Amino acid sequence: MSGTDIYHEMIVDYSRNPINYGEIENHDVTFHDSNPLCGDSIDIDMKIDDNKVTDIKFHGKGCAICMACTSVLTEITKGKSLDDVRKIEKHDVLSELGLEHLQAVRIKCALLSLKVLKSALYTYLGSNLKDTADVDTLKTEAENLY
Amino acid sequence: MQSTEDSFENLRNDFPILKRTVRDNKRLVYLDNASTTQKPNQVIDAITDYYRNHNANIHRAVYALAEESTEAYEGARDKIAKFVNIKNRQELIFVRGTTEAINLVAYAWGRPHINEGDIIVTTEYEHHSNIVPWQLLTQEKRAKLEYIGMNDDGQLNLDDLDKYLATGKVKLVTFSLMSNVLGTITDAAKIIAKCKAAGVLTLIDGAQAVPHMKVDLDTLGCDFFAFSGHKMLAPTGIGVLWVRKSVLQTMNPFHGGGDMIREVHKYETTWNDLPYKFEAGTPSIAEVIGFGAAIDYLTKIGMDNVRQHEMELTQYAIDELSKIPGLEIYGTKDITKRGGVISFNFADVHPHDVADIIDKEGISLRSGHHCAQVLMERLNVAATSRASFYIYNTKADVDALINSLNIVAKVFKL
Numbered sequence: 001m002s003g004t005d006i007y008h009e010m011i012v013d014y015s016r017n018p019i020n021y022g023e024i025e026n027h028d029v030t031f032h033d034s035n036p037l038c039g040d041s042i043d044i045d046m047k048i049d050d051n052k053v054t055d056i057k058f059h060g061k062g063c064a065i066c067m068a069c070t071s072v073l074t075e076i077t078k079g080k081s082l083d084d085v086r087k088i089e090k091h092d093v094l095s096e097l098g099l100e101h102l103q104a105v106r107i108k109c110a111l112l113s114l115k116v117l118k119s120a121l122y123t124y125l126g127s128n129l130k131d132t133a134d135v136d137t138l139k140t141e142a143e144n145l146y
Numbered sequence: 147m148q149s150t151e152d153s154f155e156n157l158r159n160d161f162p163i164l165k166r167t168v169r170d171n172k173r174l175v176y177l178d179n180a181s182t183t184q185k186p187n188q189v190i191d192a193i194t195d196y197y198r199n200h201n202a203n204i205h206r207a208v209y210a211l212a213e214e215s216t217e218a219y220e221g222a223r224d225k226i227a228k229f230v231n232i233k234n235r236q237e238l239i240f241v242r243g244t245t246e247a248i249n250l251v252a253y254a255w256g257r258p259h260i261n262e263g264d265i266i267v268t269t270e271y272e273h274h275s276n277i278v279p280w281q282l283l284t285q286e287k288r289a290k291l292e293y294i295g296m297n298d299d300g301q302l303n304l305d306d307l308d309k310y311l312a313t314g315k316v317k318l319v320t321f322s323l324m325s326n327v328l329g330t331i332t333d334a335a336k337i338i339a340k341c342k343a344a345g346v347l348t349l350i351d352g353a354q355a356v357p358h359m360k361v362d363l364d365t366l367g368c369d370f371f372a373f374s375g376h377k378m379l380a381p382t383g384i385g386v387l388w389v390r391k392s393v394l395q396t397m398n399p400f401h402g403g404g405d406m407i408r409e410v411h412k413y414e415t416t417w418n419d420l421p422y423k424f425e426a427g428t429p430s431i432a433e434v435i436g437f438g439a440a441i442d443y444l445t446k447i448g449m450d451n452v453r454q455h456e457m458e459l460t461q462y463a464i465d466e467l468s469k470i471p472g473l474e475i476y477g478t479k480d481i482t483k484r485g486g487v488i489s490f491n492f493a494d495v496h497p498h499d500v501a502d503i504i505d506k507e508g509i510s511l512r513s514g515h516h517c518a519q520v521l522m523e524r525l526n527v528a529a530t531s532r533a534s535f536y537i538y539n540t541k542a543d544v545d546a547l548i549n550s551l552n553i554v555a556k557v558f559k560l
Contacts, residue, residue, distance in 0.1 A: 007503060007557045016494070038498055039515050039522075039529050061528040063496035064558075109498065 015064035020074035022057045031120035040066045051082045070113035072096045118142035160186040172508025175546045180534035182376045192439035222438030231362040236420040239387045244353040245275040247372030247387035252279035254397045262288040265315045269294040271325040274517040276351045300328040300477030311344045323355035328477030329487035360449040379440035384433035401426035456486035463544045486535035497531040504550035
Protein backbone atom coordinates (compact mmCIF):
# COMPACT_ATOMS: atom_id res chain seq x y z
CA MET A 1 0.00 0.00 0.00
CA SER A 2 1.53 3.32 -0.99
CA GLY A 3 0.75 6.93 -1.64
CA THR A 4 -1.65 8.85 0.51
CA ASP A 5 -4.38 6.26 -0.08
CA ILE A 6 -4.17 4.85 3.46
CA TYR A 7 -5.21 8.30 4.66
CA HIS A 8 -8.75 8.02 3.34
CA GLU A 9 -11.76 9.86 4.75
CA MET A 10 -12.59 7.22 7.39
CA ILE A 11 -9.09 7.20 8.90
CA VAL A 12 -8.86 10.97 9.06
CA ASP A 13 -12.38 11.22 10.53
CA TYR A 14 -11.73 8.58 13.19
CA SER A 15 -8.46 10.27 14.17
CA ARG A 16 -10.29 13.55 14.70
CA ASN A 17 -13.40 12.02 16.30
CA PRO A 18 -12.46 8.68 17.85
CA ILE A 19 -15.31 6.37 18.88
CA ASN A 20 -15.57 5.03 22.44
CA TYR A 21 -12.91 7.46 23.60
CA GLY A 22 -12.75 8.01 27.35
CA GLU A 23 -12.54 6.09 30.60
CA ILE A 24 -14.88 3.70 32.45
CA GLU A 25 -14.78 4.59 36.12
CA ASN A 26 -15.92 1.24 37.55
CA HIS A 27 -14.24 -0.96 34.93
CA ASP A 28 -13.71 -4.67 35.55
CA VAL A 29 -10.39 -4.64 33.76
CA THR A 30 -7.99 -2.07 32.34
CA PHE A 31 -4.74 -2.46 30.44
CA HIS A 32 -2.06 -0.11 29.14
CA ASP A 33 0.67 -0.60 26.55
CA SER A 34 2.76 1.53 24.23
CA ASN A 35 5.01 1.17 21.20
CA PRO A 36 8.51 2.01 22.40
CA LEU A 37 9.72 3.14 18.98
CA CYS A 38 6.99 5.59 18.03
CA GLY A 39 5.40 6.40 21.39
CA ASP A 40 1.82 5.44 20.52
CA SER A 41 0.18 4.79 23.90
CA ILE A 42 -3.23 3.17 24.54
CA ASP A 43 -5.31 2.28 27.62
CA ILE A 44 -8.42 0.10 27.26
CA ASP A 45 -11.08 -0.14 30.00
CA MET A 46 -13.80 -2.82 29.89
CA LYS A 47 -16.98 -3.54 31.81
CA ILE A 48 -17.76 -7.26 31.77
CA ASP A 49 -21.10 -8.82 32.78
CA ASP A 50 -22.09 -12.46 32.29
CA ASN A 51 -18.95 -13.09 30.23
CA LYS A 52 -19.92 -10.31 27.86
CA VAL A 53 -18.19 -6.99 27.15
CA THR A 54 -21.01 -4.62 28.03
CA ASP A 55 -18.88 -1.48 27.73
CA ILE A 56 -15.45 -0.61 26.38
CA LYS A 57 -13.59 2.69 26.21
CA PHE A 58 -10.04 3.70 25.32
CA HIS A 59 -7.79 6.68 25.85
CA GLY A 60 -4.25 7.60 24.93
CA LYS A 61 -2.21 9.23 22.21
CA GLY A 62 -1.38 7.95 18.79
CA CYS A 63 -1.17 8.64 15.08
CA ALA A 64 -4.22 8.62 12.81
CA ILE A 65 -3.78 4.91 11.95
CA CYS A 66 -3.58 3.98 15.64
CA MET A 67 -6.61 6.05 16.66
CA ALA A 68 -8.75 4.79 13.77
CA CYS A 69 -7.90 1.14 14.37
CA THR A 70 -8.57 1.44 18.09
CA SER A 71 -11.95 3.06 17.39
CA VAL A 72 -12.89 0.23 15.03
CA LEU A 73 -11.65 -2.44 17.44
CA THR A 74 -13.77 -1.09 20.30
CA GLU A 75 -16.78 -1.07 17.98
CA ILE A 76 -16.17 -4.71 17.05
CA THR A 77 -15.65 -5.74 20.67
CA LYS A 78 -18.62 -4.05 22.31
CA GLY A 79 -21.42 -6.52 23.13
CA LYS A 80 -19.39 -9.61 22.22
CA SER A 81 -18.97 -12.62 24.50
CA LEU A 82 -15.47 -13.16 25.87
CA ASP A 83 -15.15 -16.25 23.68
CA ASP A 84 -15.89 -14.16 20.60
CA VAL A 85 -13.49 -11.41 21.72
CA ARG A 86 -10.76 -14.05 21.91
CA LYS A 87 -11.41 -14.89 18.28
CA ILE A 88 -10.85 -11.34 16.98
CA GLU A 89 -7.88 -11.40 14.60
CA LYS A 90 -5.61 -8.84 12.97
CA HIS A 91 -7.51 -9.13 9.73
CA ASP A 92 -10.82 -8.16 11.38
CA VAL A 93 -9.42 -4.76 12.29
CA LEU A 94 -7.29 -4.14 9.19
CA SER A 95 -9.97 -5.11 6.66
CA GLU A 96 -12.51 -2.82 8.27
CA LEU A 97 -10.31 0.14 7.31
CA GLY A 98 -8.79 -1.23 4.10
CA LEU A 99 -5.36 -1.55 5.69
CA GLU A 100 -4.64 -5.18 4.75
CA HIS A 101 -1.42 -4.26 2.96
CA LEU A 102 -0.05 -1.75 5.43
CA GLN A 103 3.76 -1.53 5.38
CA ALA A 104 5.63 -3.26 8.20
CA VAL A 105 6.63 -0.13 10.14
CA ARG A 106 3.02 1.04 10.41
CA ILE A 107 1.49 -2.35 11.32
CA LYS A 108 2.49 -1.69 14.94
CA CYS A 109 0.40 1.48 14.93
CA ALA A 110 -2.59 -0.45 13.62
CA LEU A 111 -2.37 -3.42 15.98
CA LEU A 112 -1.32 -1.86 19.29
CA SER A 113 -4.94 -1.71 20.45
CA LEU A 114 -5.55 -5.39 19.61
CA LYS A 115 -2.50 -6.27 21.67
CA VAL A 116 -3.85 -4.19 24.56
CA LEU A 117 -7.30 -5.80 24.20
CA LYS A 118 -5.90 -9.34 24.28
CA SER A 119 -3.67 -8.41 27.24
CA ALA A 120 -6.69 -6.97 29.08
CA LEU A 121 -8.56 -10.20 28.41
CA TYR A 122 -5.85 -12.43 29.84
CA THR A 123 -5.51 -10.12 32.84
CA TYR A 124 -9.26 -10.48 33.45
CA LEU A 125 -9.35 -14.24 32.84
CA GLY A 126 -6.21 -14.74 34.91
CA SER A 127 -7.86 -13.24 37.96
CA ASN A 128 -11.20 -15.00 37.38
CA LEU A 129 -10.37 -18.44 35.99
CA LYS A 130 -8.49 -21.43 37.30
CA ASP A 131 -7.38 -22.78 33.92
CA THR A 132 -4.00 -20.96 33.87
CA ALA A 133 -2.65 -22.93 30.90
CA ASP A 134 -5.38 -21.45 28.75
CA VAL A 135 -4.62 -17.95 30.07
CA ASP A 136 -0.93 -18.40 29.32
CA THR A 137 -1.77 -19.24 25.70
CA LEU A 138 -3.68 -15.99 25.47
CA LYS A 139 -0.80 -14.06 26.99
CA THR A 140 1.65 -15.53 24.47
CA GLU A 141 -0.75 -14.73 21.68
CA ALA A 142 -0.90 -11.09 22.80
CA GLU A 143 2.86 -10.79 23.14
CA ASN A 144 3.52 -12.22 19.69
CA LEU A 145 0.89 -10.25 17.81
CA TYR A 146 3.50 -8.21 15.93
CA MET B 147 36.77 25.25 -1.30
CA GLN B 148 34.61 28.40 -1.35
CA SER B 149 31.61 28.73 0.90
CA THR B 150 29.32 29.45 -2.04
CA GLU B 151 26.10 27.56 -2.70
CA ASP B 152 27.69 26.32 -5.95
CA SER B 153 30.52 24.46 -4.25
CA PHE B 154 28.09 22.87 -1.80
CA GLU B 155 25.86 21.91 -4.74
CA ASN B 156 28.90 20.30 -6.43
CA LEU B 157 29.83 18.16 -3.45
CA ARG B 158 26.51 16.31 -3.82
CA ASN B 159 28.29 14.40 -6.62
CA ASP B 160 30.50 12.77 -3.99
CA PHE B 161 27.48 11.04 -2.41
CA PRO B 162 26.31 8.13 -4.61
CA ILE B 163 23.13 7.56 -2.59
CA LEU B 164 21.86 11.04 -3.45
CA LYS B 165 21.58 9.95 -7.09
CA ARG B 166 19.01 7.24 -6.35
CA THR B 167 15.27 7.68 -6.37
CA VAL B 168 12.77 6.38 -3.81
CA ARG B 169 9.10 5.37 -3.84
CA ASP B 170 7.53 6.34 -7.19
CA ASN B 171 10.71 7.55 -8.84
CA LYS B 172 10.95 10.54 -6.51
CA ARG B 173 14.24 12.37 -5.93
CA LEU B 174 15.69 11.39 -2.53
CA VAL B 175 15.46 14.31 -0.10
CA TYR B 176 17.34 13.15 2.97
CA LEU B 177 16.52 15.25 6.05
CA ASP B 178 17.42 12.90 8.93
CA ASN B 179 21.04 13.93 9.40
CA ALA B 180 20.78 14.38 13.16
CA SER B 181 20.20 10.63 13.22
CA THR B 182 22.90 9.60 10.76
CA THR B 183 24.50 11.11 7.66
CA GLN B 184 25.15 9.71 4.20
CA LYS B 185 28.68 8.71 3.19
CA PRO B 186 30.82 10.20 0.40
CA ASN B 187 32.83 8.08 -2.06
CA GLN B 188 36.02 9.13 -0.27
CA VAL B 189 34.86 7.34 2.91
CA ILE B 190 33.40 4.31 1.12
CA ASP B 191 36.62 3.96 -0.91
CA ALA B 192 38.83 4.19 2.19
CA ILE B 193 36.94 1.28 3.76
CA THR B 194 37.00 -0.92 0.66
CA ASP B 195 40.68 -0.09 0.06
CA TYR B 196 41.48 -1.26 3.58
CA TYR B 197 39.68 -4.59 3.10
CA ARG B 198 40.97 -5.09 -0.44
CA ASN B 199 44.60 -4.20 0.18
CA HIS B 200 45.65 -3.88 3.80
CA ASN B 201 43.42 -5.99 6.08
CA ALA B 202 45.27 -7.35 9.14
CA ASN B 203 44.93 -7.01 12.89
CA ILE B 204 46.70 -4.05 14.47
CA HIS B 205 49.37 -3.52 17.15
CA ARG B 206 50.73 -7.07 17.42
CA ALA B 207 52.09 -8.73 14.31
CA VAL B 208 55.33 -7.65 12.65
CA TYR B 209 54.49 -8.43 9.00
CA ALA B 210 53.84 -5.85 6.28
CA LEU B 211 50.02 -5.86 6.31
CA ALA B 212 49.89 -5.43 10.09
CA GLU B 213 52.28 -2.51 9.87
CA GLU B 214 50.10 -0.85 7.21
CA SER B 215 46.85 -1.36 9.09
CA THR B 216 48.36 -0.12 12.37
CA GLU B 217 49.70 2.94 10.63
CA ALA B 218 46.32 3.72 9.03
CA TYR B 219 44.48 3.16 12.33
CA GLU B 220 46.81 5.30 14.43
CA GLY B 221 47.02 7.88 11.66
CA ALA B 222 43.24 8.31 11.89
CA ARG B 223 43.58 8.85 15.65
CA ASP B 224 45.99 11.72 14.96
CA LYS B 225 43.69 13.25 12.31
CA ILE B 226 40.70 13.18 14.67
CA ALA B 227 42.77 14.58 17.57
CA LYS B 228 43.86 17.50 15.39
CA PHE B 229 40.30 18.08 14.12
CA VAL B 230 38.91 18.82 17.60
CA ASN B 231 42.25 20.09 18.98
CA ILE B 232 43.12 17.29 21.38
CA LYS B 233 46.74 17.96 22.34
CA ASN B 234 47.55 14.53 23.78
CA ARG B 235 46.66 11.50 21.62
CA GLN B 236 46.80 9.28 24.75
CA GLU B 237 43.53 10.90 25.82
CA LEU B 238 41.58 9.84 22.69
CA ILE B 239 39.81 6.49 23.15
CA PHE B 240 37.98 4.80 20.29
CA VAL B 241 34.53 3.49 21.25
CA ARG B 242 31.44 2.34 19.32
CA GLY B 243 29.80 5.74 19.59
CA THR B 244 28.61 8.42 21.98
CA THR B 245 26.35 5.98 23.83
CA GLU B 246 29.23 3.64 24.61
CA ALA B 247 31.46 6.60 25.52
CA ILE B 248 29.03 7.87 28.17
CA ASN B 249 28.44 4.36 29.51
CA LEU B 250 32.20 3.90 29.75
CA VAL B 251 32.48 7.04 31.89
CA ALA B 252 29.51 6.04 34.05
CA TYR B 253 31.13 2.65 34.66
CA ALA B 254 34.87 3.23 34.73
CA TRP B 255 34.87 6.70 36.33
CA GLY B 256 31.47 6.67 38.04
CA ARG B 257 31.82 3.44 40.00
CA PRO B 258 35.00 4.35 41.87
CA HIS B 259 34.07 8.03 42.36
CA ILE B 260 30.32 8.27 43.05
CA ASN B 261 29.04 7.57 46.56
CA GLU B 262 25.78 7.69 48.44
CA GLY B 263 24.32 11.21 48.53
CA ASP B 264 26.42 12.54 45.63
CA ILE B 265 24.66 14.46 42.87
CA ILE B 266 25.04 14.13 39.10
CA VAL B 267 23.47 16.98 37.11
CA THR B 268 22.16 16.64 33.55
CA THR B 269 19.65 18.72 31.53
CA GLU B 270 16.07 18.46 30.32
CA TYR B 271 17.10 18.34 26.66
CA GLU B 272 19.40 15.33 26.78
CA HIS B 273 19.30 12.28 24.55
CA HIS B 274 18.46 9.08 26.47
CA SER B 275 22.16 8.13 26.22
CA ASN B 276 23.00 11.01 28.57
CA ILE B 277 20.22 10.15 31.04
CA VAL B 278 19.89 6.37 31.37
CA PRO B 279 23.56 5.57 32.21
CA TRP B 280 23.33 8.13 35.05
CA GLN B 281 20.05 6.68 36.29
CA LEU B 282 21.72 3.25 36.44
CA LEU B 283 24.74 4.64 38.28
CA THR B 284 22.87 6.83 40.78
CA GLN B 285 20.41 4.04 41.57
CA GLU B 286 23.25 1.60 42.21
CA LYS B 287 25.14 4.08 44.41
CA ARG B 288 22.12 5.68 46.13
CA ALA B 289 23.22 8.98 44.61
CA LYS B 290 20.90 11.58 43.05
CA LEU B 291 20.26 12.66 39.47
CA GLU B 292 19.12 16.27 39.01
CA TYR B 293 18.09 18.26 35.93
CA ILE B 294 18.88 21.76 34.70
CA GLY B 295 15.51 22.99 33.42
CA MET B 296 14.81 24.68 30.10
CA ASN B 297 12.76 27.79 29.24
CA ASP B 298 10.19 27.95 26.43
CA ASP B 299 12.83 29.31 24.05
CA GLY B 300 14.82 26.08 24.46
CA GLN B 301 17.58 27.67 26.61
CA LEU B 302 18.84 26.17 29.87
CA ASN B 303 18.02 27.88 33.19
CA LEU B 304 21.50 28.09 34.67
CA ASP B 305 20.05 29.23 38.01
CA ASP B 306 19.19 25.55 38.49
CA LEU B 307 22.87 24.68 38.09
CA ASP B 308 23.88 27.30 40.70
CA LYS B 309 21.33 25.84 43.11
CA TYR B 310 22.75 22.31 42.80
CA LEU B 311 26.39 23.43 42.88
CA ALA B 312 25.65 25.31 46.12
CA THR B 313 24.88 21.98 47.85
CA GLY B 314 28.55 21.01 47.52
CA LYS B 315 27.47 17.48 46.61
CA VAL B 316 27.70 17.65 42.80
CA LYS B 317 30.39 15.38 41.34
CA LEU B 318 29.63 15.71 37.62
CA VAL B 319 27.66 17.99 35.31
CA THR B 320 26.85 16.41 31.95
CA PHE B 321 25.19 18.10 28.95
CA SER B 322 24.95 18.05 25.19
CA LEU B 323 26.65 20.82 23.26
CA MET B 324 23.73 20.83 20.80
CA SER B 325 20.25 19.44 21.43
CA ASN B 326 19.30 16.67 18.99
CA VAL B 327 15.67 17.87 19.01
CA LEU B 328 15.74 21.67 19.33
CA GLY B 329 19.18 22.35 17.88
CA THR B 330 19.93 24.63 20.85
CA ILE B 331 23.66 25.31 21.19
CA THR B 332 24.51 25.09 24.89
CA ASP B 333 26.56 27.87 26.49
CA ALA B 334 29.27 25.39 27.44
CA ALA B 335 31.85 28.01 28.43
CA LYS B 336 29.53 29.43 31.07
CA ILE B 337 28.62 26.02 32.53
CA ILE B 338 32.24 24.86 32.59
CA ALA B 339 33.39 28.09 34.29
CA LYS B 340 30.77 27.63 37.03
CA CYS B 341 31.73 23.97 37.50
CA LYS B 342 35.45 24.69 37.56
CA ALA B 343 34.92 27.32 40.25
CA ALA B 344 33.10 24.66 42.28
CA GLY B 345 35.69 21.95 41.56
CA VAL B 346 33.14 19.84 39.65
CA LEU B 347 33.93 17.74 36.55
CA THR B 348 32.04 18.25 33.27
CA LEU B 349 31.09 15.85 30.48
CA ILE B 350 29.98 17.06 27.06
CA ASP B 351 27.92 15.02 24.61
CA GLY B 352 29.24 16.41 21.33
CA ALA B 353 27.36 14.02 19.01
CA GLN B 354 25.30 16.82 17.40
CA ALA B 355 27.85 19.63 17.63
CA VAL B 356 31.11 18.21 16.26
CA PRO B 357 29.66 17.35 12.81
CA HIS B 358 28.28 20.86 12.33
CA MET B 359 30.61 23.45 13.87
CA LYS B 360 34.21 24.03 14.87
CA VAL B 361 34.84 22.48 18.30
CA ASP B 362 38.10 23.10 20.17
CA LEU B 363 38.49 20.79 23.17
CA ASP B 364 41.63 22.52 24.41
CA THR B 365 39.75 25.83 24.70
CA LEU B 366 36.50 24.34 26.03
CA GLY B 367 38.14 22.97 29.15
CA CYS B 368 35.70 20.19 29.99
CA ASP B 369 36.90 16.86 31.43
CA PHE B 370 35.06 14.29 29.26
CA PHE B 371 33.90 14.72 25.66
CA ALA B 372 32.11 12.19 23.44
CA PHE B 373 31.07 12.12 19.76
CA SER B 374 30.13 9.66 17.01
CA GLY B 375 31.54 9.14 13.53
CA HIS B 376 28.36 8.19 11.69
CA LYS B 377 26.77 11.60 12.22
CA MET B 378 29.71 13.19 10.35
CA LEU B 379 30.07 11.12 7.15
CA ALA B 380 31.95 8.22 8.79
CA PRO B 381 30.72 4.61 9.17
CA THR B 382 28.46 3.45 12.00
CA GLY B 383 29.96 1.74 15.05
CA ILE B 384 32.84 4.14 15.66
CA GLY B 385 33.10 7.09 18.01
CA VAL B 386 35.44 8.92 20.31
CA LEU B 387 35.73 9.43 24.04
CA TRP B 388 38.21 12.06 25.15
CA VAL B 389 39.14 12.26 28.82
CA ARG B 390 41.58 14.71 30.42
CA LYS B 391 44.67 12.67 31.35
CA SER B 392 44.62 13.58 35.05
CA VAL B 393 41.06 12.20 35.22
CA LEU B 394 41.77 9.22 32.97
CA GLN B 395 44.51 8.10 35.35
CA THR B 396 41.93 7.75 38.16
CA MET B 397 39.66 5.45 36.12
CA ASN B 398 39.28 1.68 36.19
CA PRO B 399 39.37 -0.28 32.92
CA PHE B 400 35.99 -0.71 31.19
CA HIS B 401 36.38 -4.02 29.35
CA GLY B 402 39.03 -6.59 30.18
CA GLY B 403 40.69 -8.57 27.39
CA GLY B 404 43.29 -8.40 24.67
CA ASP B 405 45.26 -5.26 23.82
CA MET B 406 44.37 -3.48 27.08
CA ILE B 407 46.95 -5.39 29.16
CA ARG B 408 50.65 -5.15 29.85
CA GLU B 409 51.18 -8.45 31.68
CA VAL B 410 48.64 -11.12 32.58
CA HIS B 411 49.32 -13.68 35.29
CA LYS B 412 47.00 -16.24 36.82
CA TYR B 413 45.54 -13.91 39.43
CA GLU B 414 46.65 -10.42 38.49
CA THR B 415 47.10 -8.18 35.48
CA THR B 416 48.83 -4.90 34.80
CA TRP B 417 47.39 -2.44 32.30
CA ASN B 418 48.60 -1.23 28.95
CA ASP B 419 49.48 2.44 28.41
CA LEU B 420 46.81 5.03 27.63
CA PRO B 421 44.67 5.01 25.58
CA TYR B 422 44.98 1.24 24.96
CA LYS B 423 44.00 0.40 28.55
CA PHE B 424 40.48 1.38 27.45
CA GLU B 425 40.47 -0.30 24.02
CA ALA B 426 40.05 -4.01 24.75
CA GLY B 427 39.73 -6.50 21.91
CA THR B 428 40.16 -6.04 18.17
CA PRO B 429 38.71 -2.60 17.43
CA SER B 430 36.67 -1.46 14.43
CA ILE B 431 39.75 -0.94 12.26
CA ALA B 432 38.02 -0.26 8.93
CA GLU B 433 35.57 2.09 10.63
CA VAL B 434 38.37 4.08 12.26
CA ILE B 435 40.08 4.40 8.87
CA GLY B 436 36.76 5.48 7.34
CA PHE B 437 36.39 8.02 10.15
CA GLY B 438 39.82 9.40 9.23
CA ALA B 439 38.70 9.81 5.60
CA ALA B 440 35.56 11.65 6.77
CA ILE B 441 37.76 14.01 8.81
CA ASP B 442 39.89 14.70 5.72
CA TYR B 443 36.74 15.46 3.75
CA LEU B 444 35.31 17.88 6.34
CA THR B 445 38.70 19.53 6.89
CA LYS B 446 38.91 20.27 3.17
CA ILE B 447 35.51 22.01 3.25
CA GLY B 448 36.29 23.81 6.52
CA MET B 449 34.00 23.62 9.53
CA ASP B 450 33.29 27.37 9.46
CA ASN B 451 31.95 26.91 5.91
CA VAL B 452 29.85 23.94 7.05
CA ARG B 453 28.33 26.06 9.83
CA GLN B 454 27.75 29.00 7.46
CA HIS B 455 25.98 26.77 4.90
CA GLU B 456 23.74 25.23 7.55
CA MET B 457 22.90 28.59 9.11
CA GLU B 458 21.72 29.89 5.71
CA LEU B 459 19.68 26.75 5.10
CA THR B 460 18.19 26.75 8.61
CA GLN B 461 17.20 30.40 8.34
CA TYR B 462 15.53 29.72 4.98
CA ALA B 463 13.70 26.66 6.36
CA ILE B 464 12.50 28.50 9.49
CA ASP B 465 11.26 31.41 7.34
CA GLU B 466 9.38 29.10 4.96
CA LEU B 467 7.97 26.79 7.67
CA SER B 468 6.77 29.82 9.65
CA LYS B 469 4.54 30.80 6.70
CA ILE B 470 2.51 27.59 7.03
CA PRO B 471 -0.60 28.21 9.18
CA GLY B 472 -0.90 25.83 12.13
CA LEU B 473 2.76 24.77 12.08
CA GLU B 474 4.62 25.22 15.37
CA ILE B 475 8.43 25.23 15.51
CA TYR B 476 10.03 24.36 18.88
CA GLY B 477 13.03 26.15 20.36
CA THR B 478 14.69 29.42 19.50
CA LYS B 479 14.44 30.96 16.03
CA ASP B 480 17.72 32.83 16.54
CA ILE B 481 20.01 30.85 14.22
CA THR B 482 23.15 32.06 15.97
CA LYS B 483 21.98 30.05 19.00
CA ARG B 484 20.95 26.89 17.17
CA GLY B 485 22.13 24.31 14.68
CA GLY B 486 20.36 22.86 11.64
CA VAL B 487 17.85 20.73 13.53
CA ILE B 488 14.21 21.86 13.32
CA SER B 489 11.48 20.15 15.34
CA PHE B 490 7.87 21.01 14.64
CA ASN B 491 4.27 19.93 14.88
CA PHE B 492 1.69 20.54 12.19
CA ALA B 493 -1.76 21.38 13.63
CA ASP B 494 -3.33 18.24 15.14
CA VAL B 495 -1.67 15.82 12.72
CA HIS B 496 0.47 13.20 14.43
CA PRO B 497 4.15 13.35 13.32
CA HIS B 498 4.00 9.72 12.13
CA ASP B 499 1.23 10.61 9.74
CA VAL B 500 3.20 13.64 8.49
CA ALA B 501 6.31 11.49 7.93
CA ASP B 502 4.36 8.71 6.23
CA ILE B 503 2.59 11.02 3.80
CA ILE B 504 5.69 12.97 2.77
CA ASP B 505 7.77 9.79 2.51
CA LYS B 506 5.72 9.09 -0.60
CA GLU B 507 7.18 12.30 -2.03
CA GLY B 508 10.72 10.99 -1.47
CA ILE B 509 11.37 12.90 1.74
CA SER B 510 13.14 11.23 4.68
CA LEU B 511 11.80 13.13 7.68
CA ARG B 512 12.09 11.84 11.24
CA SER B 513 9.08 11.57 13.52
CA GLY B 514 8.84 10.40 17.11
CA HIS B 515 10.40 11.27 20.46
CA HIS B 516 13.99 11.30 19.08
CA CYS B 517 15.29 9.43 22.15
CA ALA B 518 14.42 12.49 24.26
CA GLN B 519 11.27 11.56 26.17
CA VAL B 520 12.18 13.83 29.10
CA LEU B 521 12.19 16.76 26.66
CA MET B 522 8.90 15.61 25.03
CA GLU B 523 7.36 15.67 28.52
CA ARG B 524 8.73 19.19 29.08
CA LEU B 525 7.27 20.35 25.74
CA ASN B 526 4.04 18.53 26.59
CA VAL B 527 3.94 16.69 23.26
CA ALA B 528 3.94 12.97 22.44
CA ALA B 529 6.25 13.41 19.48
CA THR B 530 7.55 15.91 16.93
CA SER B 531 8.51 15.94 13.28
CA ARG B 532 12.18 16.73 12.79
CA ALA B 533 14.12 17.99 9.77
CA SER B 534 17.91 18.12 10.13
CA PHE B 535 20.41 19.29 7.54
CA TYR B 536 23.94 18.54 6.43
CA ILE B 537 26.45 19.78 3.89
CA TYR B 538 24.67 18.20 0.89
CA ASN B 539 21.23 19.66 1.61
CA THR B 540 20.05 22.56 -0.53
CA LYS B 541 17.24 25.10 -0.66
CA ALA B 542 15.58 22.79 -3.19
CA ASP B 543 15.36 20.18 -0.39
CA VAL B 544 13.63 22.71 1.86
CA ASP B 545 11.23 23.62 -0.98
CA ALA B 546 10.41 19.92 -1.45
CA LEU B 547 9.61 19.65 2.27
CA ILE B 548 7.35 22.71 2.15
CA ASN B 549 5.50 21.41 -0.94
CA SER B 550 4.98 18.01 0.62
CA LEU B 551 3.53 19.60 3.77
CA ASN B 552 0.86 21.11 1.52
CA ILE B 553 -0.18 17.54 0.68
CA VAL B 554 -0.47 16.77 4.40
CA ALA B 555 -2.67 19.85 4.78
CA LYS B 556 -4.94 18.63 1.97
CA VAL B 557 -5.29 15.08 3.34
CA PHE B 558 -6.11 16.31 6.83
CA LYS B 559 -8.23 19.21 5.53
CA LEU B 560 -6.22 21.83 7.40
